[in-house]
Amino acid sequence: MQGSSLARTAALGAMLLAGSFSSAHATFIQAPSTITVGQTGDSVFFTFAGFSADDTDQLRLVNGNTSVLIFTNQTTPVGTVFNTGPLAAGQYMLQLWNLSTGQIYSSNRFDNTHDGDFQHLMETTNFANFDLGAAPYVAPLYFGWEDEPGFDTDSDYNDLVFTVFVDPPVAVPEPSSLSLLLATLAGLTFFAWRRRERSGGALRAA
Ligand SMILES: [Ca+2]
Ligand SMILES: [Ca+2]
Numbered sequence: 001m002q003g004s005s006l007a008r009t010a011a012l013g014a015m016l017l018a019g020s021f022s023s024a025h026a027t028f029i030q031a032p033s034t035i036t037v038g039q040t041g042d043s044v045f046f047t048f049a050g051f052s053a054d055d056t057d058q059l060r061l062v063n064g065n066t067s068v069l070i071f072t073n074q075t076t077p078v079g080t081v082f083n084t085g086p087l088a089a090g091q092y093m094l095q096l097w098n099l100s101t102g103q104i105y106s107s108n109r110f111d112n113t114h115d116g117d118f119q120h121l122m123e124t125t126n127f128a129n130f131d132l133g134a135a136p137y138v139a140p141l142y143f144g145w146e147d148e149p150g151f152d153t154d155s156d157y158n159d160l161v162f163t164v165f166v167d168p169p170v171a172v173p174e175p176s177s178l179s180l181l182l183a184t185l186a187g188l189t190f191f192a193w194r195r196r197e198r199s200g201g202a203l204r205a206a
Contacts, residue, residue, distance in 0.1 A: 027129045028122035028157055031143050033108035034091040035061075041169040044084045044092070046162050048076045049142055050132045053159035055100035057147045062093040073160040078136045086169070096120060096145040096160060103149065118150030122157045130158040139163040 035044060046059065051073040059070040061084060070082045094107035105112055105120035112118050123143050127135035130144055143164065144157035 027126060028124050028144070030109075030119055031107065031121045031123040033106075033110075034093050035164065035166065036091060037087045037089050037166060039168070040089045041086045042089070043086055043167050043169075044164060045167055046070050046082045046084075046164050047137070047139070048078055048080045048082075049127070049136055049139070049161040049163055050078050050130070051158060051160050052130075052132060052156070053147055055098050055147050055159065057145065057160045058097040058099065059145070059160050059162060060095040060097055062095060063087070067095055067097075071160065071162065094121065096147060098147045101147075101149075103147075105145070105147075112150075115150045118146075118153070120146045120150075122146070127161075130161055131156065132158055132161065137163075 037044065044061070046061075048071045051057070053073055057073045059073075060067045061070055062068075063084075068084070071080065093111075096105045097103075098105070103115070105115065105118075107121045109117050109119040112120060121143060123141050124130075125141060127139075127142050130142070135142075141163065142161055144161040145159050146153050146155060146157045147159035148154060
């Protein structure tokens with residue numbers, strides 16, 4: 001399960017947008033514009049990895065017509081995990097709500113028409129690129145938002161940093177395999193009982 005989750009996270013990173021983009025921090029690359037939930041029932045897990053920003057920013061997941069709050073950068077402890085719970089299969093966009101300026105930015109840069117299609121979400125394999133000290137935990141990819149407008153951005157992309165993976169649903173044992181499991185447990189219990197009986201008898205004989 002862990003392995004497939006990591007593989008899916010890596011797949012997210014592999015889905016790069018076409019086109020070129022230049023940043024003050026060349027070590028960042030464009031994050032995918034959407035998160036893919038492969039099958040209905042999958043959950044998406046976000047972990048807050050840190051921030052350095054004056055503004056108050058919220059990471060949000062766009063789910064249908066609603067925008068679900070995931071983290072607030074100023075108040076969320078590093079390492080906090082947010083589980084969306086089961087989602088319908090499909091593509092999900094992320095948003096950054098800068099509450100200090102009132103601006104909303106999308107993980108899909110082409111929704112940022114109010115900001116010249118500026119790319120506000122970037123990714124990197126190297127946490128050190130965020131200048132936030134040591135990585136709080138190991139992850140294959142780290143995502144970071146830029147909360148300033150494109151025309152005057154510092155492009156540090158560390159205003160809200162997080163990781164994400166999509167988790168497939170836990171398989172429920174089928175009735176046939178469940179009864180087999182119960183039969184096995186019953187058998188083990190019987191043998192343990194018989195072994196106790198024998199050792200008990202040996203003690204009594206001694
Ligand atoms: Ca910053
Ligand atoms: Ca910034």
